[in-house]
């Protein structure tokens with residue numbers, strides 16, 4: 077179980093849609109945390125605004141700053157996407173921009189808490205929508221704490237040039253903060269340049285390409301009934317395989333005694 081962060085450079089490539097598609101199709105228990113400082117959109121979009129009162133990250137942050145009650149308040153701020161099973165849970169993002177001010181100083185606290193969830197009983201994967209990298213209040217501590225960081229990008233040239241610049245920023249920050257290497261991967265959305273070509277140009281492996289599936293994406297963005305067999309959901313479910321393989325390699329690296337050096341295969 078792990079923290080899997082999704083982030084983009086610019087141009088709304090589909091971070092939120094992809095994160096939601098994964099949360100709805102993941103085999104393991106999962107919390108989807110909308111930590112985009114620019115605001116969450118799943119409550120108003122996919123869930124059609126259906127909720128009795130304010131709930132989510134903003135409320136949690138206010139409570140934590142006032143009473144230090146994150147550990148006890150967390151579970152009551154979640155929305156069950158697959159009620160009543162509590163296997164696919166959503167932590168809605170901030171809606172009121174005024175709440176972002178309370179959330180931003182707590183990114184490290186949330187990162188530590190999410191790290192605990194992956195080791196909880198039962199354990200949960202945490203998929204984190206980190207939004208765009210260069211906005212004010214980027215959740216850096218969450219990106220640094222993640223076991224896998226998926227950089228979501230469209231595969232057309234203008235998107236790729238923005239993504240290339242952003243990768244440099246991420247790599248510099250991770251080196252400065254001694255983040256375990258190998259957590260970063262590209263995740264392509266829609267048609268465009270080939271995987272091999274992009275991976276070579278950006279010098280980063282492509283973990284997968286999600287299909288252009290406007291019908292499913294429309295439901296995930298605006299609400300409606302989503303079918304498990306749709307291409308986007310199938311691809312999101314299949315993404316769990318390379319993500320799992322990456323996590324296994326990372327665990328093997330971390331378990332390998334430093335004195336023996338790490339084999340190339342890891």
Ligand SMILES: Nc1ncnc2c1ncn2[C@@H]1O[C@H](COP(=O)(O)OP(=O)(O)OP(=O)(O)O)[C@@H](O)[C@H]1O
Pocket residue numbers: 084087088089090091092093094112207208265266286287288289290291293294297308
């Ligand atoms: N795989 C896809 N196929 C077709 N359309 C998609 C796909 N993924 C996302 N979209 C569409 O692209 C638009 C942007 O998606 P989304 O809001 O998920 O992007 P984002 O990266 O989270 O944007 P922002 O940075 O503004 O939060 C939406 O209209 C969504 O329906």
Ligand SMILES: [Mg+2]
Pocket residue numbers: 091092093112207
């Ligand atoms: Mg988004």
